[in-house]
Amino acid sequence: MSAARLLVCYGGTFDPVHNGHLAVARAARDLLDADVALVPAHDPPHKGPTRADALQRAEMLELALAGEPGLRVDRRELRRQGPSYTVDTLGELRRELGADAPIAWLVGADSLLELHTWHRWRELFTLAHLVAVQRPGSEVDAARLRAQAPEVLAEIDGRWLPPGDLAASPAGGFALLALPALRPESSTGLRRRIREGGDWQDWVAPAVAAFIDRHGLYRGPADILPASPHPSQR
Template sequence: MTLLACYGGSFDPVHLGHLAIARAVRDRLGAEVVLVPAADPPHKTHTHADAEARAAMLELAIAGEPGMRVDRRELHREGPSYTIDTLRLIRAEQGPQRAIAWVVGGDSLLRLDSWHRWRELFAHGHVLAVERPGTPLDPSTVERLAVTVYRGIEFRRRAATALADSPAGGYAVLALPELRAESSTEVRRRIATGEDWPSLVPAAVAAHIRQHGLYAGGPGSGSAASL
């Protein structure tokens, strides 16, 4: 059965790096990719554009991309957007046999032990970590930087291509050495300072940001204009 890869995040805003990760997971693993924008990320102080604006930009970014869709369920749930709650709901909908993976960046993997009930994630799906340039995820580095995480995941390690062979319980790394270093923080900074930023985001997203005046107040300005 096709792997269902759930890629969560603030996407504030979605940029070409996000899109490259989603495409790589889809193309290399033959996965169906679901992008899950967070309404209230518990590990960040706030977002800068409101939830509906971020979800709308995601829809624009993946328009015409086969095998990708946006799941807005966290936008309509009260309280913090805990990954374990979302993953449990997706598992209940997909049934016990569907292979499901939650996609995280390397920096998030190293903080996985700060996530709410993080060990329970493996009862409902796999964890797929994306190794970006400058964030090595070899076992020795993970052990050195996050020993609790290392002890909770290393024995679960398998090849990324093997995640589709079982419903849950695994951990894999997908290396993307060619991935550019875009970040939402850098996009917002460039918008605020008037530097080149449209080259970092899909064209339709750039047009949407301009149209609605998003992020014009700078990286620390709080929520942007609502749609």
């Protein structure tokens, strides 16, 4: 049994980071009694090009997390060439932290339903636990998984753990993390508000709002992005 503190990795484009992202990170920290690393993707294989570049997105994350205990930015995917595959990131972390360190990867409910499209997705469970965020209105249960992602349900069957048990083992478990309230923020909606001159500053940390204004971000054409050149894999 491991006595080490659980590390939860929260990956994404964070284009830009908003208060909804911070609410998820804080909930993971507080409800799982964990340290949380937010991992910005350099080349997200499941999405088109980002609007802000990788360093700008990482800098906004650093600004948003300043003074937040237990939350930090992990820039390792920015230093790696090629698609930002989760299995590669977790492999690096496992080599660094050792075989016994408890690690979890945090995903949203929609991502859980697409997990079987991720690169070498079954290997994720040999490297870490998987935690799916349950947002009000987008809950995932066995019936929905059976209907939409039977391969995922078959893989996680037998892996379900209470969230509080994740720190007791290094990898292999699956848990649901229920958020207490529905958040209005989304990166797409935030970029639209900025582009159209609507109210948006209260969706982000003040330092992030100042950064966006200073660099003139998200004020160009609408988010009509070309299809990703990579398969829909994370």
